Each structure stands twice: as C-alpha cells, then as structure tokens.
Amino acid sequence: MKAWDAIVIGGGHNGLVNACYLQRAGLDVLVVEKNDWVGGAATSRELTPGFLYSNCSYVCSLFRPEIMRDLELPRFGLQVISYEGGAVFTRDGDYLANYRDHDAHRREFARFSKRDAEAYDRYARDVTRQCRFIQPLLMRTAPDPTSLRPRDIGELLYLGKKFAGLSAEEMALTLRFWTMSISDFLDEYFETDVIKANFALSGIIGTALGPMSPGTAYVLLHHYMGEVDGSVGAWGYARGGMGAVTKALAASFKASGGTIRTGAEVDHVLVKRGKAKGVVLAGGEEIYGKLVVSNADVKRTFLKLVEEKELPDIFLRRVRNFKIRGSSGKVNIALDSLPEFPALPKDSPVYRGDMHFTDSMERMERAYDDWKAGRWSADPFLDMVIPTTLDPTMAPPGKHFMSCFVQYAPPKVNGHDWTDADRDGFAESVIAQIAEYSPGFRDRIVHMEVRTPREIEAEVGLTEGNIFQGELTFDQLLFNRPVPGYAQYRSPLSGLYMCGSSTHPGGGVMGAPGRNAAAEILRDLAKSTSHMSPAHDVI
Amino acid sequence: MNHHPTMNPTTARTAAQSHFRTLRLDTPFQPRIDALARTQDWYNWAGYRAPHSLWDEELEYFAIRSQAALFDISPMTKYRIEGPDAEAFLNRVTLRDVTKLKPGRVHYTAWCDDEGFVLDDGTLFRLSPTRFRLCSQERHLPWLLDSAIGFGVSIEEETEAVAGLALQGPTSFAVLRDAGFAGVEKLKIFDLAEFPHDGDTITISRTGFTGDLGYELFVPTEKALSLWDRLMTAGELRGIRAIGYTALNRARLEAGLIVANADFTTAGHAIRADRLRMPDEIGLGFMIDVEKGHFNGRRAILEARTKRKLRHVLVGLEIEGNIPAEHAIVYHKRSQEVGLVSAAMWSPMAKRNIAIASLARPFGDTMVEDLWVEIYAMRELQYQKLMKRAKVVQRPFIKLDRRTANPPADF
Numbered sequence A: 001m002k003a004w005d006a007i008v009i010g011g012g013h014n015g016l017v018n019a020c021y022l023q024r025a026g027l028d029v030l031v032v033e034k035n036d037w038v039g040g041a042a043t044s045r046e047l048t049p050g051f052l053y054s055n056c057s058y059v060c061s062l063f064r065p066e067i068m069r070d071l072e073l074p075r076f077g078l079q080v081i082s083y084e085g086g087a088v089f090t091r092d093g094d095y096l097a098n099y100r101d102h103d104a105h106r107r108e109f110a111r112f113s114k115r116d117a118e119a120y121d122r123y124a125r126d127v128t129r130q131c132r133f134i135q136p137l138l139m140r141t142a143p144d145p146t147s148l149r150p151r152d153i154g155e156l157l158y159l160g161k162k163f164a165g166l167s168a169e170e171m172a173l174t175l176r177f178w179t180m181s182i183s184d185f186l187d188e189y190f191e192t193d194v195i196k197a198n199f200a201l202s203g204i205i206g207t208a209l210g211p212m213s214p215g216t217a218y219v220l221l222h223h224y225m226g227e228v229d230g231s232v233g234a235w236g237y238a239r240g241g242m243g244a245v246t247k248a249l250a251a252s253f254k255a256s257g258g259t260i261r262t263g264a265e266v267d268h269v270l271v272k273r274g275k276a277k278g279v280v281l282a283g284g285e286e287i288y289g290k291l292v293v294s295n296a297d298v299k300r301t302f303l304k305l306v307e308e309k310e311l312p313d314i315f316l317r318r319v320r321n322f323k324i325r326g327s328s329g330k331v332n333i334a335l336d337s338l339p340e341f342p343a344l345p346k347d348s349p350v351y352r353g354d355m356h357f358t359d360s361m362e363r364m365e366r367a368y369d370d371w372k373a374g375r376w377s378a379d380p381f382l383d384m385v386i387p388t389t390l391d392p393t394m395a396p397p398g399k400h401f402m403s404c405f406v407q408y409a410p411p412k413v414n415g416h417d418w419t420d421a422d423r424d425g426f427a428e429s430v431i432a433q434i435a436e437y438s439p440g441f442r443d444r445i446v447h448m449e450v451r452t453p454r455e456i457e458a459e460v461g462l463t464e465g466n467i468f469q470g471e472l473t474f475d476q477l478l479f480n481r482p483v484p485g486y487a488q489y490r491s492p493l494s495g496l497y498m499c500g501s502s503t504h505p506g507g508g509v510m511g512a513p514g515r516n517a518a519a520e521i522l523r524d525l526a527k528s529t530s531h532m533s534p535a536h537d538v539i
Numbered sequence B: 001m002n003h004h005p006t007m008n009p010t011t012a013r014t015a016a017q018s019h020f021r022t023l024r025l026d027t028p029f030q031p032r033i034d035a036l037a038r039t040q041d042w043y044n045w046a047g048y049r050a051p052h053s054l055w056d057e058e059l060e061y062f063a064i065r066s067q068a069a070l071f072d073i074s075p076m077t078k079y080r081i082e083g084p085d086a087e088a089f090l091n092r093v094t095l096r097d098v099t100k101l102k103p104g105r106v107h108y109t110a111w112c113d114d115e116g117f118v119l120d121d122g123t124l125f126r127l128s129p130t131r132f133r134l135c136s137q138e139r140h141l142p143w144l145l146d147s148a149i150g151f152g153v154s155i156e157e158e159t160e161a162v163a164g165l166a167l168q169g170p171t172s173f174a175v176l177r178d179a180g181f182a183g184v185e186k187l188k189i190f191d192l193a194e195f196p197h198d199g200d201t202i203t204i205s206r207t208g209f210t211g212d213l214g215y216e217l218f219v220p221t222e223k224a225l226s227l228w229d230r231l232m233t234a235g236e237l238r239g240i241r242a243i244g245y246t247a248l249n250r251a252r253l254e255a256g257l258i259v260a261n262a263d264f265t266t267a268g269h270a271i272r273a274d275r276l277r278m279p280d281e282i283g284l285g286f287m288i289d290v291e292k293g294h295f296n297g298r299r300a301i302l303e304a305r306t307k308r309k310l311r312h313v314l315v316g317l318e319i320e321g322n323i324p325a326e327h328a329i330v331y332h333k334r335s336q337e338v339g340l341v342s343a344a345m346w347s348p349m350a351k352r353n354i355a356i357a358s359l360a361r362p363f364g365d366t367m368v369e370d371l372w373v374e375i376y377a378m379r380e381l382q383y384q385k386l387m388k389r390a391k392v393v394q395r396p397f398i399k400l401d402r403r404t405a406n407p408p409a410d411f
Helices: A013-024 A065-070 A102-110 A114-137 A150-164 A168-179 A182-187 A193-204 A216-224 A243-255 A298-304 A313-321 A361-372 A420-437 A453-460 A512-524 B009-021 B030-036 B057-066 B086-093 B141-147 B172-178 B221-238 B245-254 B298-306
Strands: A006-009 A029-032 A045-048 A051-053 A080-082 A085-089 A095-099 A236-238 A259-261 A266-272 A275-281 A286-289 A292-294 A328-335 A354-356 A381-385 A400-407 A445-451 A496-498 B041-045 B048-053 B068-072 B077-082 B105-112 B118-128 B131-136 B154-157 B162-168 B192-197 B200-205 B214-220 B240-242 B312-319 B329-332 B336-347 B352-360 B371-379 B382-393
Touching (some): A006 A013, A006 A275, A006 A286, A013 A029, A013 A512, A029 A286, A045 A328, A045 A445, A051 A328, A051 A400, A051 A445, A065 A512, A085 A193, A095 A193, A095 B009, A102 A114, A114 A150, A114 A168, A114 A216, A168 A216, A182 A216, A193 A216, A193 A361, A193 A381, A236 A243, A243 A259, A328 A420, A361 A381, A381 A420, A400 A420, A445 A453, A496 A512, B030 B221, B048 B057, B048 B245, B057 B240, B068 B172, B068 B221, B068 B245, B077 B141, B086 B141, B118 B192, B118 B200, B162 B221, B172 B221, B214 B221, B221 B240, B245 B336, B245 B352, B312 B336, B312 B371, B352 B371, B352 B382
Parallel strands (some): A006 A029, A006 A292, A029 A259, A292 A496, B068 B240
Antiparallel strands (some): A045 A051, A275 A286, A354 A381, A381 A400, B041 B048, B077 B131, B118 B131, B162 B214, B192 B200, B312 B352, B312 B382, B329 B336, B329 B371, B371 B382
C-alpha cells in the first residue's frame, strides 16, 4: 500500500500553498478535497451560465507576494487588479467616497468635515506604523514564550527587539491598538459619524464583534497590512474571481508533480499509537501518509476528524473554547446590467470600488445587537463590490457579477438551525437595502446565491461559516493562535500538522499559515527550505 | 434684488461632489499662468496644478535675481486665527514669542508636537492685534483646533478663499510702486500693510523665499486676476516674468532656507521614528524662546538640550568642484557615513557648489573637519563617482543688501 510523504486535508488556499511548498521540497504530496473542485473559500464558480461567482472570499490584498513568486503563480494565470476606492451611501441621498488620489480623498472628506479631512494623514501615519510592526511577523512562526529552545528564545528576542525599537508613545499605541475597539480608536482622530463608519467597517468584517467591542481595532489592521504589488493597504480583484488564486495554486502544485483528489471527503485521521498515519475517506477508503496536514479549521480538525481520546484534555478544552463564531453571510448576484445609484454620479470611480450603506457607528452596532439576540441584522452591514467593472472575464459584456458580504448573520437563528425560509428572509434584508439606494435593482437580478453560515459551513467546511477560521482577537493571535502551546503548526499528535487560517497569522486569503506550516514540517524532516523566500524587507 | 440665483441644496451637493473629476485644481491665477506655460511642465502642489517651469527654468531663476519674478503661492495652506486669545494661543502653539510680533509684522516660525518634534515651519502674519494668518506647507487643522481648547480663538482654514503671489527680485519694489500701491516704500523687511485693490483690500508684506528684495501679496480669490494684470502691466518695463517652482527652489537654497518634507520630515507624516526632528536638529533652534512660558514641546526640547539627546544637525555645506551633490551621502574621513544632502546646486550668485545636509551629531556640530560627499553623477548612462571635500559653512549662502535696504532700491 502506497504511503504518501504528506496528505493535505482540504484544497483551500492554505492547503494548496502548503502542498506546493512540500511538493517542491521533494515530497510526494496528495491533497484530498471533499468538494468536486478545489479552492475552499477562494473559488470562482459558474453558478449560472456566463457568470463566474467569487462566491466566498471576493477581494484580494493579504495574499503574500513572496508566495506568489515562489510558487510561480503568475505563470499559472494569477493576476490581481487594484480597485478604485469606494463609498458609504448616506441616508440623506449623499455618499462619502474614498478616492485613491490623496487630495481628492481630502476634498471628499472636507465635504463633511474640514477637520476630519486634515486628520486623515495622521490616522494613515499611525495605522501605517502599526502595519510595519506586524508585517514582518506574518511570515515567521510565532515563538513559544514558555519554551527554552534557542529558536523560540531567538524569535522572542526578535519580537522583543522590534517592540523595544518603538518609541514609548508607539509602544503604548501598539498595546492599545491590539486591544481597543475600532470605535474608540477612530474617536481619537475623527469627529464625523459617517467618516468613522467608513473606516470602522474594516474592524468588524468577519468578526462576531461590534465596532464598540474591544479588540476590533486589530481587525482593521489585519485588513490594512496587505498590499497590491507594494501598495500597502490596497485591495484588488483577482482576475477571474478569487478562484484564480487557488486555480493557479492547483496548477502550480500539479506542475511540480503533486496529486489532487477531489470529491474525497475525509471522515477521520488515521491514528495509530498516538501518531497520524493517514486519512480515512467518507467511503471507508484508507489512504496512508507519513504525515497529515489539516487545512480545516482547528475545531473541525480536532473535534471532528480526530477521536477525542487521542488528544490531551486541556488541548481539547481550549479547542472547544476557541472562538470561531459565525457572524457573516454572502449574497452573490448575477445582474443583467450595471445597477444605478442615483446618489452617485454616473462616471464615479466608486462603481469600481467597494460600496456600503451603513453610515453611522450606531447603525453598525445595532446590526451587531441583532446578532447577539440570535437574529440576522434587520439593517445589515454590506460590503458590496462589482468586480466585473474591472474584470471582463467574469460576466458577458454589459452584464455584471455583484458580491455582497453581509453582516451580521448568527450561526443559529433564535437558537434553531437556519431554515430555507430564514435564508430567504436574510437575502431579502440585503436586497431591500440595496434597492433602497438603487431603484429597479430587483429587476436586474438574473440569478442569486444566498449563503448563510449554514451554507458556508456545509460547502466550504468553515465552522459556523467563520471566514477567518477563528476570530482575530488578541487572545487568539500570535503564540496563542489557535491555542497556547500549539501555535507552531504542530498538534498533540505526532505527524499531524495544521496549516489553515486558525493558525498564525490568521485569516484572509493570505497563504502565510500554509507557507509557515510547510517551513515547520520541512524543519522536522530536516529538509531544505531554500525554495521559500523570506518575508520581503520592510524598510 | 438678488442677482445670484440661490443654488438649491441638491445642486450645491452635486457641485461639491464633482471634485473627483478634477484631481488637480486650478489656482485663481490659472488662466494667466496657462497662457504663459510654454513648457507645460506641471507638478502637484497640495492638490493644485502648479508649474515646475513656464518657459525656461534657468532663465526664470535669473528673472528673480535680475528683474522681478511673479510666483503663484495660492496652494500654500492658510489658516485665519482670530479672537481675543489669538496671541496667547499662538504663543502657546508656536516656538517664537508672539507677544513680540507687533500688528503689521510677519515672522518665520515653527511648531512642534508634545514630544518636541517639528510639525512644520511657516510664516505668521499679524494682521491686527487679534487677527493672524498662519501659512504653512502641511495641513494642521485638527492639531490647531485641539490646541485651541480653552482659548478664546476661532480657527478657519482659508486656503481656497485667499490667493497669493510672491513678487521677488530687485525691481519688485518699483513694480509695486508703479502699480500704484502708495506707501509700499514704507514697508521694511517683515512689515505688512493693507492696500486698496479693485474695490477690495489686499495684504502686501515684505517677505519672500528668495533671499532677495521681494514681497508677498494676499488677495481675495475674486480679485486675483485683476491683481495679476495690474502687476504685469506695471512690471512690463521692469522685466517682470512669471516663474515656476524650480527657479524659486534655487533661490531659496541660495538663501539657505529649508523646505518641509524636502529638507526634513514633518512629525505629522514621519512613519519611521528616527526621522523625527527637533527644531535644534534642523537649524530652527534660534526660534525657541524658553523664557516665554509654556509652548507645545517645550519640556521635551529643554530635556533634549540638557540631556544632550539631540542627535542630528542641519548644516550648510560648500562642496569642492561644481557638480551638484543632490541626495549625496556625507562621509567623515571618506569612509564613515554621517549624513545626507537634502538639497544642492551650483550657486550662480555665490559661484560655489552649495548644499543643505542633515548630519548625525557630533558631525556637523563639534566635528566639522574631514567631511566628504560622494556624488553619483549620471553621465550618458554611467555614474561618475566623485568623492568631494565638503566644508560646513554658515547659511544663508548669499546675503544681498537690497533685500533689507531702506528705502528699497528703485531699479
């Protein structure tokens, strides 16, 4: 019976990144994916003829350029196109736009507040400083602060030195930044509600917290530390939808000799004498591997794929308590023409950016209140993009694909599982909100896919549909991600590794967890990592 | 009867939204400048379309030094600061003693954050006992408003409402006099006064950024073009020429003046902590009045002075040869890197190769011997690497008697 050098459970972006690096190190790697396609939450699917849907993740910034280069992803078709800005529509028929041009951006803010317009530079400076602190940590394994191994001590010293390199003021700001609410953080710079709402959205996306919850300032940072070709903080569309990322990864993997089996759902990890020996598929087929890497989230991996008796109690308890709460959904729409927003000039670049309708911090927090009460938000927060304004490959000319990320959607509705009727009600709250700002919107809809946490968990496998495989709060970051003592991609079981977004540095289509996990695995195998670029310098 | 139809709110909003279509604004003088722009060589000055040059950057420089040069300074950020506590407020916010700045006077000043790092430098115009205008490179409204808490003062950003012109050069006085600004001869250096123009009032100050005889004129936007025409007409026989920034930048370097975010990084923009600078580190220590009471950054500045925490110094350099050392690295004993040149040129007025550089103390401060600059001169796709001796010299690099002569000379 063949034993693979490594079996990767799940063909999401991190699983594929991990598999690519292992295969390129000379290992014989098999990726098993339960769906009939790869991609996990980074997919492009033709759900109605002629339209490609980025039906889960929908924009790209965090994916590390070092990985794109190492794995030759441009050669396999990956292109990322920066988009143009965006806007928050206001209830009085106006909007607040974000423009790429620095001075246009200032003038736009000045329409609402001259003071806030001039406060933006200081805000941008402070956020940039924080990004520069965290960026170099993304592509390094977090040190174990309880370990006395020279490597951990070295990494701790690196972290300490970086921290000590900050001024007293920056140090205080960093500690506050990592723990405070996005609302409190923005209050230090801005006075205008719509301007605060405009920035706060990055602090709550994918998170079961409201803008007034402590910890949300860091979530904003997580959305700012990416880049599009060196332009830090910029976001773009993957040409061909987010599936272009995983399509390129899969092609790169196969080109280097890797094997992918789709339609192969893992039932459990084969464990013998405390060591992972392979996987057992849902049909009972056993596949042997010298090691197993799970791209699934930490709960799915250790509460579903591994028998509890194989794991230490404290580890299990922490995994159970790991916060990976469902908070969002997706409404993906095929449109037969570009929607019109009367508030927006027809030639506005905002059509080519991200659009929002939540124009106050209070509305955002109220939307969260609904989540706490176990309901989807009656007045939801939307992050809406129309990638086809820049990407001609996703819909026929003149027709459009629209992606609406929707918050908040609870994992259960009033304590019961989502029903189809709930799903339709959730979709209606979204369509009604858009239609309020875009008359005739309903008539343009050709096809629509609605994904509540139920659908996302069922298809993608993310527990509760949590897009980050676990919330990005300070207690679940760095050497505490996913749980203390197991932040270095290894698990209590010998031969079983984690490579998903549940691990450092967390979620978003970043690829860093998959890459870092590969580096640890290769270290354990005493293999070279010379094919892995170190993080680009932050100078 | 109202001749201006009032805009309904929606129309006004649509008009305000449409700024995204014009990323670089025109200044109020743009129709005249466009008519003279032979080179079409523009740059972005704080969101405005401003000329690098108009017809010939070298000859534009000589217009400053030989005749009268007209330069549009409208994009400069301007704040109107007014109220019974305006003097006390500005004394608290800026480095110099504002109580010594009499109405009708201007001074060059700077301001710091609480850590004593320079936010910007600029000019403060005292228009009346209770009214000031602060002109600067960067924008500071949140900081000014926050600092004003507790003071009886109102602060308004008036960059777009007020247009500005610099008229600089030996014949600038003659141009103003011939244009009919009666009494302008009374202005001494750093004086300002109001003059009637086209049914309105403009402010003329004997100030500038060239180290030459010169004036700056501030005019309500609506009267900008008539002022331009008035000066151009009067200046025709005095060789008046409109100029772009490249020429002005040469003149300012000869005058030894620094430019924010060119010769130092302002604290509001510095991302890297080691780029922050205290006034003493960029040659602005002379502004600090420790006797005047509390001002923003005072404690940190004094502590840095007593504990010798000042790490940098900004100096004038005279470099052997004639190849400009722009952005060259400065070395001690040809080997140890000690600083960077931020601006450099061959000075036509001094006939010397001059530069402004920031050095790590003690170099440039107590150790001024054996300094060198390494110049990478690109010549036909090859770097000619030159190691040239540099001497620390006093700024300004040129001193023109006509700048301060009273009465101003009539050329």
